Amino acid sequence: MYVTEIEPRVSETDGAGHINNTTIPVWLEAGRHELFRLFTPDLSFEDWKMVIVKTTLEYKKQIYFGEKVEVKMWIKRIGNSSLELYEEIHQKGMLCAKNEAIYVNFNLHTQQTESIPEKIKAELEEHLWPERE
Numbered sequence: 001m002y003v004t005e006i007e008p009r010v011s012e013t014d015g016a017g018h019i020n021n022t023t024i025p026v027w028l029e030a031g032r033h034e035l036f037r038l039f040t041p042d043l044s045f046e047d048w049k050m051v052i053v054k055t056t057l058e059y060k061k062q063i064y065f066g067e068k069v070e071v072k073m074w075i076k077r078i079g080n081s082s083l084e085l086y087e088e089i090h091q092k093g094m095l096c097a098k099n100e101a102i103y104v105n106f107n108l109h110t111q112q113t114e115s116i117p118e119k120i121k122a123e124l125e126e127h128l129w130p131e132r133e
Contacts, residue, residue, distance in 0.1 A: 001127055004031040004071040008063065018062040024097050025057065028087050031071030035085075038120055039105060049114075051106040053082075061096040063089065069096070074129035078121055081105050081113040086129045 006027050014020040032050075039049035063069060069091045077084040082104045089097040105114050116124075 002034050002073040006030060006069050006071060008065045010065060013065045018064055021059060027071055027089060028099050031073045031087060038123055048108060049105050050103050052101055052103050054102040055099060057099045059097050061094055063091050063096045067091050075124045075127045076129045078124050080115050
């Protein structure tokens with residue numbers, strides 16, 4: 001599991017007093033930083049590999065300013081050129097949002113998917129989702 005801690009900002013709080021729902025996908029992306037570095041070590045957009053093709057976000061509880069959140073990410077499935085993520089956002093030990101996302105390993109120069117290298121697959125397997133749902 002990859003874990004990223006985020007401190008909510010005042011600007012992310014909406015008129016209803018909770019973190020705006022449009023902020024959650026941004027936080028989930030922040031939790032993918034190590035994944036991006038795995039596929040593109042120098043994080044160069046010229047050689048960027050990770051392209052998102054699907055995301056399914058479910059809001060479970062409101063999130064508030066003033067308390068840190070944890071973004072947790074697991075690898076749910078590894079395919080030939082794609083991978084599926086399972087992600088959660090927790091605040092005060094409670095599950096507040098969960099998401100599934102599918103990424104493909106994509107070559108921007110050829111505009112085609114590429115197989116995920118075995119070395120990267122081995123690293124991803126260290127973070128497999130324990131299927132506890």
